[in-house]
Amino acid sequence: MNNFIHINNLDNLQLTVKEAIDLKTDELKFKSLGEGKTICLLFFNNSLRTRLSTQKAAQNLGMHTIVMNFGSEGWQLEFEDGVVMNENKSEHIKEAAKVISQYCDIVAIRAFASLTDKEKDEAEIVLNNFKKYANVPVLNMESSIGHPLQALADAITIEEYKAVKKPKVVLSWAPHPKALPHAVANSFVEMMQLQGADFVITHPEGYELNPEITKNSVIEYNQEKAFENADFVYVKNWSSYKKYGQVLKTDANWMINTDKMKFTNNAKFMHCLPVRRNVVVADEVIDSENSIVIQQANNRTYSAQIVLKKILENL
Numbered sequence: 001m002n003n004f005i006h007i008n009n010l011d012n013l014q015l016t017v018k019e020a021i022d023l024k025t026d027e028l029k030f031k032s033l034g035e036g037k038t039i040c041l042l043f044f045n046n047s048l049r050t051r052l053s054t055q056k057a058a059q060n061l062g063m064h065t066i067v068m069n070f071g072s073e074g075w076q077l078e079f080e081d082g083v084v085m086n087e088n089k090s091e092h093i094k095e096a097a098k099v100i101s102q103y104c105d106i107v108a109i110r111a112f113a114s115l116t117d118k119e120k121d122e123a124e125i126v127l128n129n130f131k132k133y134a135n136v137p138v139l140n141m142e143s144s145i146g147h148p149l150q151a152l153a154d155a156i157t158i159e160e161y162k163a164v165k166k167p168k169v170v171l172s173w174a175p176h177p178k179a180l181p182h183a184v185a186n187s188f189v190e191m192m193q194l195q196g197a198d199f200v201i202t203h204p205e206g207y208e209l210n211p212e213i214t215k216n217s218v219i220e221y222n223q224e225k226a227f228e229n230a231d232f233v234y235v236k237n238w239s240s241y242k243k244y245g246q247v248l249k250t251d252a253n254w255m256i257n258t259d260k261m262k263f264t265n266n267a268k269f270m271h272c273l274p275v276r277r278n279v280v281v282a283d284e285v286i287d288s289e290n291s292i293v294i295q296q297a298n299n300r301t302y303s304a305q306i307v308l309k310k311i312l313e314n315l
């Protein structure tokens with residue numbers, strides 16, 4: 001594997017999930033693989049899990065890590081060609097990407113959607129320009145439209161906790177005061193499709209994700225009906241895709257509480273984190289034995305580690 005931009009870049013998903021789980025038994029087994037190699041992590045947005053777990057994964061593989069909060073510390077980058085740069089952008093991606101490539105062997109990027117310009121967001125300008133101008137492999141740490149490292153960690157977690165071969169998995173929208181991106185939901189949907197899961201998406205009308213991503217996945221507008229017999233409830237807020245980036249509904253009815261979880265088959269509760277307690281999910285659910293959010297976050301290390309291992313093997 002060269003770049004890791006999308007879950008499609010993994011050629012055998014089921015095997016990758018198994019390999020990631022195997023890493024957990026001896027996480028330093030491949031410590032010599034990354035010896036003398038450096039990964040540069042560039043954050044255009046905040047992070048806790050991605051930043052620390054990707055560093056831990058790289059260090060488990062013997063790599064050096066350089067982290068930069070590009071959003072607050074880097075020069076403002078220009079991504080358009082042929083611009084007269086006489087306003088606020090100090091540096092062009094053409095130089096920045098090539099310069100960064102000289103300091104590392106892999107460059108990892110986090111750059112969220114603007115949620116104001118659908119066309120620009122879908123063009124994945126930051127990620128694609130790094131891909132275009134960098135001379136080293138590019139790793140997606142959540143872009144405008146996808147968060148593949150999260151989706152891989154989610155698949156690992158479901159594999160570890162499932163009690164039947166084909167569990168029922170529900171992706172539920174939940175309220176949030178701020179407009180959030182579609183990336184986590186998109187990658188989770190694509191992951192469930194690739195795994196052929198018994199999968200249902202539930203959200204209020206108006207919150208349909210990009211139909212090119214949901215394709216023929218089942219959408220059930222009645223949350224309680226969707227929850228019937230679910231083995232996993234994966235919760236995430238996202239803003240409207242149709243009315244791009246808008247928050248259409250914040251009422252508490254869609255928050256996950258014990259009454260709703262009663263419709264499920266004693267389902268496990270999942271969320272990528274960070275989560276707003278008692279807005280997205282009630283304390284009683286996230287603090288219950290059925291909540292596996294901490295274990296899910298732990299799997300971010302092994303998701304990143306298996307991906308970095310595959311990139312390193314191909315350098």
Ligand code: AN0
Pocket residue numbers: 180181182183184272273274
């Ligand atoms: C981000 C999002 O919803 O995409 C990151 C999640 C991993 N969440 C927030 O901005 C709260």
Ligand code: CP
Pocket residue numbers: 046047048049050051142150272273274
């Ligand atoms: N789940 C996730 O990507 O968390 P951070 O935004 O804290 O990295």
